Amino acid sequence: MCGIVGYVGGRPALDVVVGGLARLEYRGYDSAGVAVLADGKLATAKRAGKLANLRAALEEEPPPAGTLGMGHTRWATHGPPNDRNAHPHVDCTGSVAVIHNGIIENFAELRAELEEGGHGLESDTDTEAVAHLLEDELKSGGGLADAMRRVCRRLEGAFTLVAVHSGDPDLVVGARRNSPLVVGVGDGENFLASDVAAFIAHTRDAIELGQDQVVELRAAGVTVTDFEGRPAEVKEYHVDWDVSAAEKGGYDYFMLKEIAEQPRAVADTLLGRIGSDGRLHLDEMRISDRELREVDKIIIVACGTSYHAGLIAKYAIEHWAGLPCEVELASEFRYRDPILSPSTLVIAISQSGETMDALMAVRHAREQKAKLLGICNVNGSTLPRECDGVLYTHAGPEIAVASTKAFLTQLVAVYLIALYLAQVRGTKWGDEVFAMVQLLERMPEKVDKVLETMEPVRELARSLAGEHCVLFLGRHVGFPVALEGALKLKELAYMHAEGFAAGELKHGPIALIEENLPVVVVVPPRARDVLHDKIVSNIQEIRARGARTIVIAEEGDESVEPYADTLISVPPVPTLLQPLVTTVPLQVFACELATAKGHDVDQPRNLAKSVTVE
Numbered sequence: 342m343c344g345i346v347g348y349v350g351g352r353p354a355l356d357v358v359v360g361g362l363a364r365l366e367y368r369g370y371d372s373a374g375v376a377v378l379a380d381g382k383l384a385t386a387k388r389a390g391k392l393a394n395l396r397a398a399l400e401e402e403p404p405p406a407g408t409l410g411m412g413h414t415r416w417a418t419h420g421p422p423n424d425r426n427a428h429p430h431v432d433c434t435g436s437v438a439v440i441h442n443g444i445i446e447n448f449a450e451l452r453a454e455l456e457e458g459g460h461g462l463e464s465d466t467d468t469e470a471v472a473h474l475l476e477d478e479l480k481s482g483g484g485l486a487d488a489m490r491r492v493c494r495r496l497e498g499a500f501t502l503v504a505v506h507s508g509d510p511d512l513v514v515g516a517r518r519n520s521p522l523v524v525g526v527g528d529g530e531n532f533l534a535s536d537v538a539a540f541i542a543h544t545r546d547a548i549e550l551g552q553d554q555v556v557e558l559r560a561a562g563v564t565v566t567d568f569e570g571r572p573a574e575v576k577e578y579h580v581d582w583d584v585s586a587a588e589k590g591g592y593d594y595f596m597l598k599e600i601a602e603q604p605r606a607v608a609d610t611l612l613g614r615i616g617s618d619g620r621l622h623l624d625e626m627r628i629s630d631r632e633l634r635e636v637d638k639i640i641i642v643a644c645g646t647s648y649h650a651g652l653i654a655k656y657a658i659e660h661w662a663g664l665p666c667e668v669e670l671a672s673e674f675r676y677r678d679p680i681l682s683p684s685t686l687v688i689a690i691s692q693s694g695e696t697m698d699a700l701m702a703v704r705h706a707r708e709q710k711a712k713l714l715g716i717c718n719v720n721g722s723t724l725p726r727e728c729d730g731v732l733y734t735h736a737g738p739e740i741a742v743a744s745t746k747a748f749l750t751q752l753v754a755v756y757l758i759a760l761y762l763a764q765v766r767g768t769k770w771g772d773e774v775f776a777m778v779q780l781l782e783r784m785p786e787k788v789d790k791v792l793e794t795m796e797p798v799r800e801l802a803r804s805l806a807g808e809h810c811v812l813f814l815g816r817h818v819g820f821p822v823a824l825e826g827a828l829k830l831k832e833l834a835y836m837h838a839e840g841f842a843a844g845e846l847k848h849g850p851i852a853l854i855e856e857n858l859p860v861v862v863v864v865p866p867r868a869r870d871v872l873h874d875k876i877v878s879n880i881q882e883i884r885a886r887g888a889r890t891i892v893i894a895e896e897g898d899e900s901v902e903p904y905a906d907t908l909i910s911v912p913p914v915p916t917l918l919q920p921l922v923t924t925v926p927l928q929v930f931a932c933e934l935a936t937a938k939g940h941d942v943d944q945p946r947n948l949a950k951s952v953t954v955e
């Protein structure tokens with residue numbers, strides 16, 4: 342979960358690399374560093390803290406100008422985030438530099454072996470061992486790429502590595518196993534990065550690297566092999582968004598921009614899914630209708646916000662497709678004994694497609710012969726490659742660490758899958774599926790309407806900036822929404838926030854209620870009368886015990902007014918689709934409250950956008 346950039350071409354490498362790092366800072370921002378090759382000499386600079394610290398150091402002491410370089414922005418795994426542990430790491434001769442994303446699991450034994458062989462290691466990192474291993478391998482001849490292949494064969498764990506060597510001043514070498522790396526193909530210049538955002542300002546032509554591959558990047562071209570040196574097949578693709586999508590566009594924070602982009606993101610994710618015959622068609626499904634009819638159980642695996650989308654999917658799949666559906670935290674999945682068979686469909690949801698917990702869950706399911714379907718926002722990432730089928734969300738790049746527009750598009754994706762299953766399995770008539778898709782197509786305008794009415798929510802958030810705890814309650818699909826509201830507040834405002842199923846309240850959590858404690862309650866539509874009435878009773882119960890109630894309910898729901906200290910109205914929509922409108926005020930609430938507390942909402946402490954380690 343670090344950001345990596347590499348460049349070779351005709352421009353000043355430092356500008357390209359630092360510009361790329363600025364777009365990758367969401368992946369980690371504990372420290373940053375660069376290496377440049379100029380006149381056959383290697384120069385490095387690195388600083389703890391955000392990229393701004395490195396920029397200041399580079400201004401004060403500019404490295405020599407060169408046209409080949411690489412850079413790194415770090416989320417610490419081994420060793421605290423200080424200057425010493427920042428990447429790049431160099432070998433004893435100062436001629437090889439390495440940057441790394443991931444964890445090298447056998448680093449302790451490698452380090453011991455290197456120290457015994459006389460190498461002096463200066464940092465606490467696993468990465469530094471690679472620089473010294475390359476140093477040794479280079480002595481046996483064959484050049485940097487050969488040395489990298491030999492070193493990779495010795496490494497255990499997950500890694501993206503990029504290295505340069507002053508002995509070959511036109512070459513950047515990259516390698517990947519279980520960690521992302523994409524190539525940007527330019528004209529007389531080429532790029533390497535953890536994410537296309539790093540080079541999208543220069544080229545939209547990319548190459549997806551497979552597992553266990555090494556790439557040699559020169560200004561004149563790109564060569565890819567496996568770890569044995571055999572030529573590898575690669576997949577070229579064109580990125581369908583441009584640089585403006587990866588910029589703030591006048592907003593103070595990416596998160597604000599991404600919240601505002603939600604109506605568009607929802608509409609784009611629905612685009613092209615309905616054929617002229619009125620039936621749903623899903624891109625890259627690659628699982629036949631016959632196989633889907635044989636499915637007898639669905640298991641959804643995901644983490645964080647994507648897990649919350651999975652919880653909502655369960656309601657839709659069981660209701661529309663009549664299939665039993667379990668939802669599991671991806672990090673827990675393979676450590677129990679999940680019951681899987683060829684008739685189990687495992688759906689993995691991941692915005693980045695690089696979350697290691699999700700990938701490991703998918704691999705475990707693959708071993709048990711289950712069918713695999715991914716829901717993913719990033720073309721060229723690992724998850725779609727490892728699944729039998731994929732449904733892409735079209736949220737565009739999500740840069741802010743807190744997931745917003747990706748979540749709403751994941752909801753659209755799970756609704757589409759549930760309806761598609763209903764269509765192929767015949768649990769709903771074609772016209773019923775079509776009617777629901779038409780309702781989905783009206784959701785962008787509903788989300789837009791919610792966004793237009795958010796000023797009172799922002800005011801409320803500012804007024805609660807001094808609070809220490811906020812609780813969130815919901816029932817049915819409102820329960821995962823409550824969990825999502827609490828997660829947003831935790832990660833952005835660093836406050837104690839908990840989401841509960843409202844019915845569970847009296848089984849314990851109600852003891853938390855005290856005078857003036859803010860409690861946000863997500864109320865289902867009135868059409869679900871039993872559910873609705875139950876939650877109205879829950880609001881009364883907490884209010885009677887002194888809670889300050891913040892109620893999210895559909896417009897015109899007068900029954901909740903007497904019990905709401907603050908009422909947030911959302912447009913009426915069917916119950917199953919309600920998370921698309923009720924989540925938005927909770928995103929705005931968390932973002933504003935965290936901003937009022939002076940936090941950087943795009944880069945909350947201790948977090949990174951993609952969690953590529955387990």
Ligand code: M6R
Nearest residue numbers: 645646647691692693696743744
């Ligand atoms: O890329 P993924 O969807 O797999 O990421 C999963 C979680 O790490 C992510 O949703 C995380 O919980 C967000 N920061 C929440 O806002």
